[in-house]
Amino acid sequence: MTSGPAATGPHVLRRINATAVLNALRAADGHTATVSDLVVATGLSRPAVTRALTTLAESGIAEFAGTTEHQIGRPAQRARFRAELGHVAGIDIGPHKLHVMTADLAGTVLAERRATTPPEPTGPRLVALLRATLADVAAEAGITPTDLWSVAVGTPGIVDHDRGEVVLAPSIPGWSSLPMIAELRDWLGCPVGIENDVNLAVVAERWRGEAGDNLLFVQWGERIGTGMVIDDKPYRGASSAAGELGFIDLVTDLDDEPKPPTDGLGAFERLVGAGEILRLGVQRCERPLRDRLTGTDDIGPLFDAAAAGDPAALSVVDTIATRFARGLAVQLLIMDPQCVVVGGGVSRAGDVLFDAVRRRLGRQLLVPIDLRVSALGAGNVALGAVRMALDQVEERLTALL
Amino acid sequence: MTSGPAATGPHVLRRINATAVLNALRAADGHTATVSDLVVATGLSRPAVTRALTTLAESGIAEFAGTTEHQIGRPAQRARFRAELGHVAGIDIGPHKLHVMTADLAGTVLAERRATTPPEPTGPRLVALLRATLADVAAEAGITPTDLWSVAVGTPGIVDHDRGEVVLAPSIPGWSSLPMIAELRDWLGCPVGIENDVNLAVVAERWRGEAGDNLLFVQWGERIGTGMVIDDKPYRGASSAAGELGFIDLVTDLDDEPKPPTDGLGAFERLVGAGEILRLGVQRCERPLRDRLTGTDDIGPLFDAAAAGDPAALSVVDTIATRFARGLAVQLLIMDPQCVVVGGGVSRAGDVLFDAVRRRLGRQLLVPIDLRVSALGAGNVALGAVRMALDQVEERLTALL
Known part of the structure; x- marks a missing residue:
């Protein structure tokens, strides 16, 4: 339990116990906890928990928050983590949109903003937009960006976790060679994490949405990516490149060579992504729906019309469902997960x-599948980034003890 | 370490130590081990290892096998597991062939036989063929089937591991509803395990072939199946139905509904399996090669001709390589393994x-892949079944102590 005389003594024990109680309080996700709750959560004695809460309260990390009256016995003392002590930001950056959230240290989102990226986005343009948007969102939460304790960024492409860099991101020219994370760290002076956007969507699902030990998550928007949870752990593959369903090719004639993509989109996402859905809508639907779908990135009106029985809109749904089921069936035949959760912009259809x-999936699979639509919608990547940023603040919190 | 007075005492300790030394001797895979080797392998003292070896020798499980002369010090006593004490069988059963191996308790194969299954195989016909073949192979090893200590069967389809039954095997009509394992157990009076054939091929690869922590194994023969090793553990999926690459559909026009298979073969294996390779060979090649490929299941002459520069044979190779790379690319984009090992009959091409x-894979992947050909060839499923059968004999061995 101890590594020598230097690591023992009441001071060290006090810090260890305070950290355990702090982690249990933080796990309450913004709610208060009684001393009894914390005794159960930490395995510490009641006096040790009370002493730890006093330490945390003296450091400004926690506070006592009134009592609960019991019918029998003394009133239960309640405590809460002072989530307002600091702020974090979660960022979702992509070829077409930027989504920035600030949250308190309990993960309660205080402000968020979506921005459309300029046409033909490049790495440096995206970083400029990101800095401006982050400043706006921070201001709305009453802080400046340099007040942030921790930031995490979700990005398309393959991330090198050891070096904190984007290795490959075909959808944003110049992105993978950019020292973007190092620049943000210099500017903000706090930890800045980076992770593949779909992996962050999975983090958000497990934090706030559907959970499962063996889960396939499909992020369906302009692009298609998937994240897998195997034995309750994210599976990223040997090169952090697993789950690239968007790049599988189901259309090139089998005896021909597939052509490399020219627009950064993979073969499958080009067939079923939000862009193709809108293109089919404009092509097949009559006015006034056609006009509403022209020059927008909102697929909502198309699916509303389909739900109301519009035949042209229904034919688009039919085409897209058939194609999507074909690609998803491939991944299900290979992975055999317990359930599939679909998130991203198209999940709101x-x-x-x-x-x-x-209906179409059922006929192509060897075993039935439980397919669910995420309750989190398109904000799940930024929310997963908030969660990742929260995971990075522990060191700063315990430094206060 | 102990569970009460009944579980202690010199008798129990002697059994525990003898079992530890026995496991270390068995891990030597048929070779002898010195007392020093066993001290290192078990963590027991030299006197304890010597006492355990005496116990094993008295039970007939091990024997002393001479000494090694050292230049300095006393000669090293050597011991060996008496692998000839019993026999196991490994069985690979499929819609077109049956492969039965008997081995000693060290896994040395003593006899093996391949049989071609009758046309239109049904479950009962296969069981009859299996019983006859097993009797032949046992006779060749000097025993009768009821002398076997343990048997394992590899089968196509999805296996319910809890019930030891085949749940789904579209390639063999009537197979999945057959109480085959229970019948074999009644006949043989020994443990009979059952496992998906491709999972057994992966077991054989890790026992005798290429190993890896994160590995995709592709069994390529008449059928196509894959087995995955993730974090050094076999990954079978939530319903033991993972890895069904043979069933993915890359040819049906994307906007059409795929048709259910009529011949038990999945869409992809119908395009690249050994049957299709031979069909293309007969269709494209001239005599006398065409005649050699007609009515056989041996693809060897076709690939020999291609290697020698025969243009028609090379065109078949080109077609098959293009198709196979397309399907494999799909699984690689989803799984991102460290390496791919191809086994099965076609691996000998x-x-x-x-x-x-x-060459074709490279252009379709986001990260490069290390593709290797298995050294084990088409016998890998039966060999994996031998390994599974060996894992089942521990109880019977320790009962001798």
Whole structure:
């Protein structure tokens, strides 16, 4: 338990116990906890928990928050983590949109903003937009960016976790060679993590949404990516490149060579991504729906029309459901997960789309699958980045003890 | 370490130590080990290892096998596991062939036989063939089937490990509803395990072939199946149905509904399996090669001709390599393994095929892949079944102590 005389003594024990109680309080996700709750969560004695809470309160990390009256016995003392002590930011950056959230240290989102990226985005342009948007969102939460304790960034492509760099991101020219994380760290003076956007969506699902030990998560928006949870752990593959369903090719004639992509999109996402859904909508639907779908990135009106029985909109749903089920079936035949959760922008299309997908999937699989639509919608990557940023603040918190 | 007075005492300790030394001797895979080797392998003292070896020798499980002369010090006593004490059988059963091996308790194969299954195989016919073949192979090893200590069966399809039953095996009509394992157990009076054939091929690869912590194994023969090793553990999926690459559909027009298979073969294995390779060979090659490929299941002459520069044979290689690379690329984009090992009958096709596959794969992947050909060939499923059968004999061995 100890590594020598230097690591023992009441001071060290006090810090260890305070850290354990702090972690239990933080796990309450913004709620208060009684001393009894914390005794159960930490395995410490009641006096040790009370002493730890006093230490945390003296450091400004926690506070006592009134009592609960019991019918029998003394009132239960309640405590809470002072989540307002600091702030974190979660960022979702992609070829078409930027999404920035600030949250308190309990993960409660205080401000968020979505921005559309300029056409033909490049790395440096995206970083400039990111800095401006982060400053706006911080101001709305009453702070400046340099007040942030921790930031995490979700990005398309393959991330080198050891070096904190984007290794490959075909959808954003110049992105992978950019020292973006180092620049943000210099500017903000706090830890800045980076992670593949779909992996962060999975983090958000497990934090706030559907959970499962063996789960396939499909992020369906402009692009298609998947994240897998195997034995309750994220599976990233040997080169952090697993789950690239968006790049599988189901259309090139089998005896021909597939052509390399020219627009940064993979073969499958080009067939079922939000861009193709809108393109089919404009092509097949009549006015006024056609006009509403022209020059927008909002697929909502198309699926609303389909749900109301519009035949042209239904034909788009039919085409997209057929294609999506074909690609998803491939990954299900290979992975055999317990359930599939679909998130991302297209996940808001509703039952009209997903019932059609379920019908088509059934006929192509060897075992039935439980397909669910995420409750988190398109904000899940930024939310997963908030969660990652929260995981990075422990060191700064315990330094206060 | 102990569970009460009944579990202590010199008798129990002697059994525990003898079992530890026995396991270390068995891990030597048929070779002898010195007392010093066993001290290192078990962590027991030299006197304890010597006492354990005496116990094992008295039970007939091990024997002393001479000494090694050292230049300095006393000669090292050597011991060996008496692998001839019993026999196991490993069985690979499929829609077109049956492969039965008997081995001693060290896994040395003593006799093996391949049989071609009758056309239109049914479960009962296969069981009859299995019983006859097992009796032949046992006789060749000087025993009768009821002398076997343990048997394991590899089968296509999805296996319910809890119930020891085949749940789904579209390639053999009637197979999945058959109480085959229970019948074999009644006949043989020994443990009979059952496992998906491709999972057993992976077991054989890790026992006798290429090993890896994160590995995709592709069994390529008449059928296509894959086995994955993730974090050094076999990954079977939530319903033991993972890795069904043979069933992915890369040919049906994307906007059409895929048709259910009528011949038990999945869409992808119908395109690249040994049957299709031979069909293309007969279709494209001239006599006398065409005649050699007609009515056989041996693809060897086709690949020999391709390696020698025969243009028609090379065109078959080109078609098959292009198709196989397309399907494999899909699984690699999803799984991102450290390396791929190809086994099964087609793996013996040689560099002429696999160099072509490697060239085509490269252009479709986001990260490079290390593709290797298994050294074990088509016998890997039966060999993996032998390994599984060996894992089942521990109880019977320790009962002798």
